Amino acid sequence: MMDWTDRHCRAFHRVLSRRALLYTEMVTAAALIRGGAHHLLDFDAGEHPVALQLGGSDPAELAAATSLAVERGYAEVNLNVGCPSDRVQSGSFGAILMETPELVARCLRAMADAAGDVPVTMKCRLGVDDQVPEDVLPDLLARMVDAGVGRVTVHARKAWLQGLSPKENREIPPLDHDLVHAMKARFPALHLSINGGIADLDAALAHLDHVDGVMIGRAAYHDPGRLLLQADSRVFGVADPMPDRTAAALAMVPHIEAHLASGGKLGQVTRHMLGLFAGLPGARGWRRMLSDGAARPGARVDVLHAALDQVTDVAA
Template sequence: MTSDVRKDPCAASRLSVAPMMDWTDRHCRAFHRGMSRQVLLYTEMVTSAALVRGGAAHLLDFDAKEHPVALQLGGSNPEELSRATEMAVARGYAEVNLNVGCPSDRVQSGSFGAVLMEQPALVADCLRAMRMAAGDVPVTVKCRIGVDDQDPAQVLPDFLAHVHDAGVTRATVHARKAWLKGLSPKENRDIPPLDYPLVHAMVARFPDMHLSINGGILTLDDAEAQLAHMDGVMVGRAAYHDPAEILLRADSRIFGTDDPCPDRTAAALAMVSHIETHLDQGGKLGQVTRHMLGLFNGLPGARQWRRTLSEGATRPGAGIEVLHEALGRVQDLAA
């Protein structure tokens, strides 16, 4: 696939939507892409083992309309990650990212994710292998500032130095430690304190790297403020729970281009074709609309929107009429 189709993931990473398990599937990405043509979108994390040994190549499915879109891989075996990267490149992804940030027990038991912050040399070996397999498709990494009792002020620059030495020039740093012992994955997203100044300092320390920051960024104003210090910003849960706040004006405010979607109603209607295609292929309405529940967050009718979509999607044979019904309830209350 040519670069003009994949677009430029480095430029797009000025604002990106984080890879989030059970959330950023192809339906979520289609919804987000309708509100922004520019932001970089990520898949859910896919393990290299599932692709290489598990025969789960279907996990790589995506639509070219999602571009620029990156695949996030989880793993710690360089050879396996190399083969998974080859598969990703063949499918046409714009970027392949290595997960060194997820703190879940399942990830730890597989010796990948945030636990790899303790093994920067292995991470470097993995990244070298991935780069060899990727050709001109960029390989990137997403990490934490440290784990458990590590000192982030020492660990983060050392980790990024290993990444840099492996030839990787773009990284996203979640500005929190991960506590692998004692905190759940959910608690790890909130309880460890944010250390923005430490991450900001890495930009001067690694001037030839493109560094993005992640963690605690709730609004587009927050993202713009971070861009005064960083090359890029990655937004996670806020982009899912309040997508319009992050994405509707992202193209004009962050990238200086026209916004493709005028308002929330248009964002909902832009999904009609996608939903109808999904239903025609035997899919369920709720598989798509569950990602749209936060569209009217904070506005009159938001509760009715969520309830109508959630309850309507469970009805036998639920179709596109549920979406129109939900929109009608929002518009009635807004009027």
């Protein structure tokens, strides 16, 4: 979710759900430790619970980055062992790490030692290239548990490191949700979440009969109203914070005004809100008005109000 789940996206999704765990974009340990890019750790306390997603393959750097995350107050530190992009592969992290499970274990142990009471987690694929998922996945999970890490999210597809783009790797390799369910049965003490091809809350709830959690990425980004507006009541059994999409949009006004006052641009926030009314009457007008209006120099929050005039809302 690089360039997607920035702090403005997280502020918006937190308006829709108070309970869902939010993740940062992937931040490389090298950027933090060698590059001194500590601004990449910035987040607002109102985003909690929020997890920092780290990329890297050097145990010492990952441990140091984990220490920084703990100091900043993150609720979780996650190691990415699933991203298949060329840029990530060239840095020897992401999904390519599934070829070296012993290195993953060393990285996780170093992170766990540095994290104290803050949970360290991992996100991985079923396997990569010609690996046999039924063999490599349980081996990786066993090593992870031995390293002192007890929480994992599995994207229920293999990744092909050569021949498929990151987008194709999200769509072409077949899903195997049953194998992820089987890993929960095999490792019952493991807190296991499933990811991949889960497009609505009904599907998420069905998976929760087999695993401990569900991670939803692009579906929640493109249609946040449908995925998040009722998540607190249907998944967590507590009251939803917003009655409808219009209320959620208006709840973003203080965040937008604060961002504009600090010299930011309207579109940096509203680009994450374009899918709020997906599938409802006026959704196209909402997107057009919000996108075009936010692109104008000096755009202010009145663009949001004008865009709301284009839609017909429905209650959650």
